Amino acid sequence: MSEEADLRERICFFARSLFERGLTSGSTGNISARLSDGGLLVTPTGSSMGRLDPARLSRFDASGRLVSGDKPTKEMPLHSAFYETRKGAGAVVHLHSTHSVALSLLPETDPENVLPPLTPYAIMKLGRVKLLPYFRPGDAAMGAAVRGLAGRRAAVLLANHGPVVASKDLEAAVYAMEELEETARLALLTRGMSPRLLTEAQVSDLVTTFEVDWD
Known part of the structure; x- marks a missing residue:
């Protein structure tokens, strides 16, 4: 199987998995992934992530x-902005996952760091x-907002809309997106319960050891 044929199959596999587990629904969500020739494969606009055709x-x-x-998806400006500003990005995943969206609606959510240090x-x-x-879906201003971050963030949460994650390859982007949604769920479940957070020293150790984008 060629590189492109394999990537087409893997995009559809992961998209279907995300859909079947309820991380996105209807015709929402989109995925892009880079090929070794510099091109991209992108999920089409208006398509269900549970029923993608690799050939289309x-x-x-x-x-x-x-x-x-x-x-292609109307969110191409968003995807393009991540590839332009994060040179190591090999894939971008955007979902409308419930807990992440819910977190984006709450006024007490920290806009600079939406996830508390729970795990x-x-x-x-x-x-x-x-x-x-908030931006209208498909608005090119979303891409401009991502470019304004100058590559300093691998993940953003669009207010009233959903999360976007860029990573080195398709699998890493999907896994990071799953982590974002599960952490958003934990944050909502423990809100108001004074959960025991990771300490500043523990966070600093993780950031240093794993070379995390944190500044």
């Missing part, structure tokens, strides 16, 4: 030109997660 994924060449497949893996896989303001 949108295919972009290295110059950003759509060369085959269905019309080490959220810090290791995500670093600080920035809350961006």
Whole structure:
């Protein structure tokens, strides 16, 4: 199997897994992944992540030109901004996962670091997660907001919309997204209960040991 055929199959596999576990629903959510030639494979607009056809994924060449497949997700400005500002990014995942969206709605959520330091893996896989303001879906201003971070964040949470994660490859981006949603769920479950958080020293140790985006 060629590199591209394999990546097409893996995108559909992970998308279906996310859909079947309720991390996204209906025709929401999108995934992109980079090929070794610099091109991208992207999930099409208006498609269910539970029923993607590998042959119909949108295919972009290295110059950003759509060369085959269905019309891509309207969130391409968001995906493109991560690839432009994080040179090591090999995949981007955007979902409308319930607990993450819920966290984005609460006024007490820290916009500079939306996830409290509850577990080490959220810090290791995500670093600080920035809350961006609300934008209309597909608005190019979302991409501009990500570019404004100058590559300092691997994950953002769009207010009233959902999380976006970039990572080195498809599997890493999916796993990081799952960690974000589960940590958001833990944050909501323990809100108001004075949970025992990781200490500053423990967080600093994780940031140093795993070279986490934290500044």
